[in-house]
Amino acid sequence: MIRVVVVEEMGLLRTALCAALSSEEDIKVVAEVTGMAPVPALVRRHRPDVVLVDLAPDVPHPVEAVAGITGAVPDTAVLVMGRGWSQRMVGDLLAAGVRGLVGKDASLAALVGAVRELAGGGKVIDAAAAVTALRPTSSPLTRREVEVLRAAAEGVPLKEIARRLYLAHGTVRNHLSAIMRKTGARNRMEAVSRARRDGWM
Template sequence: MIRVVVSEAMGLLRTALCAALSSEEDIEVTAEVTDVADLPGVVRRHRPDVVLVDLAPDVPAPVEVVAEITGVAPDTAVLAMDSRWSPASVGDLLAAGARGLVGKDTPLPALVGAVRELAAGGKVIDAAAAVTALHPPSSPLTRREVEVLRAAAEGLPVKEMARRLYLAHGTVRNHLSAIMRKTGARNRMEAVWRARRDGWM
């Protein structure tokens, strides 16, 4: 029996994933987690064969989460799910110990197959992740927008960002608005996360 832990913040999706996996005769969902911060402890207690982790935009430091899981349970395979891949995220997740990368649009039979492959000791990287790693998308951010975003990543207020970059307050605000639009982020920290994920900074 393949023992699986599912980490997914969205209740409806988590319930659907658990139900779908549990319906397979050779798979047992031993625990479900809403907060990735709880994953290392849950993995330590249950020692699953596979951990399915949804890397949603609000998941803090996904690479560190994967590294911590593989640190406490080196025999547990991490299967990361994301809607978009970047060369940086693919490389960092694999370096952190993830053995599987699949998109959120992966058909259920393929997801089940990935769980079985990982439990058997194999690796799974879907086509989108592989193609992104080989052919990275070009960044929509200008050089100055990247500089502003790096300052935002430090948590600096607009006044300090403007002083450091020798820009007017209004210019910094305009750059931040453009960054939000281009990254599709709701706030600065999400913009930083998305830019890092996509290898734009």
């Protein structure tokens, strides 16, 4: 029986993941938790084969958090789910001992397959993460986009950003749209988080 711990802060998604994994004859979810802090202790207590971690973009120190899991019980495989990968993030996670990376848009069958592969001692890196790891590290943001994003990081309204940078309101809006597209973020704060994580600002 493959023993799994699920780390997911969103209640509905966590419940769905646990139910889907538990429905497999060879998989048992032994614990579920919302945040990263209690995970090392949980792992030591339950000794799971796999820890499934949904790595939210706003986790302040994701690599350190994951390293805490791999350091607690080295034999436990860590499978990280993510929405967007950066070259630095992929490299750092693998260096921290993560054995699996899977996109949040992966199918349930792919996720279950990854859990089984890791439990058997293998590694799984999804195509998007693998491609990202091979990309150049240069920032896709222009100098002006970085200026706009820095102002946005302070919580400054669009009109104030425009006034501060001597830009038209529409121009600021266009820059923010470009930033969202390039970072793959859903909102300004997520774009800030990702840009900081990847060293783009």
